[in-house]
Amino acid sequence: MSQSPHPALRTDFARALGIDLPILGFTHSTEVAAAITRAGGLGVYGIAHDEPDQVPVKLTELRQQTGDGPTAADMMIPAGMPEGETLESVRARLPDEHRRFVEDLRRRYEVPESSHRTFFNSVLRTPEYFEGQLQGLLASDVALVAFGVGLTADAVTRLREAGKLVGALVGHPRHVERYVDVELDFLVAQGSEAGAHTGTIGTMVLVPEIVQRSGDIPVLAAGGIGHGSQIAAALAMGAQGVWLGTAWLTTVEHSHGDHATGPRLQQKLLAAGSGDTAITRGSSGKPQRQVRSGWTEEWAAPDAPTPLPMPYQHALVGDLMTAISEHEVEPLLGSPAGQGVVWSRRIEPVADVVNRLVAVANEALDRLTPPNFEPPATR
Numbered sequence: 114m115s116q117s118p119h120p121a122l123r124t125d126f127a128r129a130l131g132i133d134l135p136i137l138g139f140t141h142s143t144e145v146a147a148a149i150t151r152a153g154g155l156g157v158y159g160i161a162h163d164e165p166d167q168v169p170v171k172l173t174e175l176r177q178q179t180g181d182g183p184t185a186a187d188m189m190i191p192a193g194m195p196e197g198e199t200l201e202s203v204r205a206r207l208p209d210e211h212r213r214f215v216e217d218l219r220r221r222y223e224v225p226e227s228s229h230r231t232f233f234n235s236v237l238r239t240p241e242y243f244e245g246q247l248q249g250l251l252a253s254d255v256a257l258v259a260f261g262v263g264l265t266a267d268a269v270t271r272l273r274e275a276g277k278l279v280g281a282l283v284g285h286p287r288h289v290e291r292y293v294d295v296e297l298d299f300l301v302a303q304g305s306e307a308g309a310h311t312g313t314i315g316t317m318v319l320v321p322e323i324v325q326r327s328g329d330i331p332v333l334a335a336g337g338i339g340h341g342s343q344i345a346a347a348l349a350m351g352a353q354g355v356w357l358g359t360a361w362l363t364t365v366e367h368s369h370g371d372h373a374t375g376p377r378l379q380q381k382l383l384a385a386g387s388g389d390t391a392i393t394r395g396s397s398g399k400p401q402r403q404v405r406s407g408w409t410e411e412w413a414a415p416d417a418p419t420p421l422p423m424p425y426q427h428a429l430v431g432d433l434m435t436a437i438s439e440h441e442v443e444p445l446l447g448s449p450a451g452q453g454v455v456w457s458r459r460i461e462p463v464a465d466v467v468n469r470l471v472a473v474a475n476e477a478l479d480r481l482t483p484p485n486f487e488p489p490a491t492r
């Protein structure tokens with residue numbers, strides 16, 4: 114860290130985690146997650162795309178890259194996933210209209226065949242898959258686990274019994290009601306501006322409401338955050354920290370590895386403004402904010418079929434998505450990204466992103482607070 118953080122950034126939640134900055138960063142790259150922690154925040158490694166046998170491998174990699182700092186992970190257990198099915202059995206029953214639409218996309222945009230196996234073209238989300246992933250987390254030394262889309266009370270209990278801090282992303286006040294009987298250690302209030310699966314309520318409206326409803330449970334703010342002043346705003350709304358996803362996509366560390374942002378996608382993200390994202394159900398079946406592309410436009414076209422629910426849409430489009438990303442096929446190329454993509458202006462190391470966030474948050478907090486400000490205990 115090049116600047117010492119303003120005292121207001123030393124929140125109780127950050128202190129409890131043993132980190133200097135209340136900045137949590139979600140990513141599918143172990144290298145990025147480790148770099149966030151080394152820069153003073155906490156990198157949260159998303160295991161959604163890791164098959165159960167890969168989870169221990171990835172978490173070991175994460176530990177080695179992180180050094181002595183804490184590690185954290187994120188998974189999802191969406192409700193209603195089919196039991197006892199395979200990708201093949203589901204694919205065999207996909208509607209003809211949908212299949213034709215996807216084949217037509219492939220033909221019109223001249224997308225070459227995919228050459229490798231990815232989560233998207235070879236895995237079906239099932240309860241068995243999630244249980245396998247959970248076992249990997251239980252056996253690991255991650256200090257914190259967050260649930261993205263959905264959770265089960267059983268998974269939360271088992272993780273807490275294993276000594277992990279467990280939290281959940283919420284995009285609507287009703288999620289807080291739904292989790293009232295589940296013992297959670299923190300919540301991430303994720304506003305609609307966020308990249309990937311998202312709701313309809315803006316961050317500025319959602320955060321104070323979730324803070325108010327959550328009682329003693331600490332809340333982190335997420336969705337569209339990429340400028341240090343927004344960290345000051347999040348703290349002012351009662352959040353104990355922030356949770357960022359989009360900001361890491363254009364880092365040096367994210368330009369290699371399994372989920373690398375390739376050069377054409379990097380250019381698309383760097384060029385995108387706050388108005389250049391769109392919500393589509395075309396990738397996973399659930400509303401997902403992505404950088405606007407031919408893909409988001411095609412699925413929004415009047416003649417496009419209504420996307421199928423999760424996990425069937427993914428079974429439908431997973432191979433095409435793999436091929437588009439492998440061959441960087443313009444203009445279909447895209448990525449989940451939030452409206453805060455406007456703050457991604459150059460490819461730079463994770464540490465530079467974190468340092469700038471802190472420097473700008475410091476300035477914002479200095480503007481708001483007298484020089485000798487001592488923050489009151491927030492909880």
Ligand SMILES: Cc1cc2nc3c(=O)[nH]c(=O)nc-3n(C[C@H](O)[C@H](O)[C@H](O)COP(=O)(O)O)c2cc1C
Nearest residue numbers: 139159161261307308309336337357358359449451
């Ligand atoms: C490329 C990408 C992939 C994501 N995948 C997941 C995921 O697998 N699980 C999850 O809980 N959140 C996921 N998210 C959402 C983040 O956890 C976070 O809530 C969101 O990015 C915050 O908003 P921001 O993108 O505006 O910073 C993803 C976000 C991005 C940008």
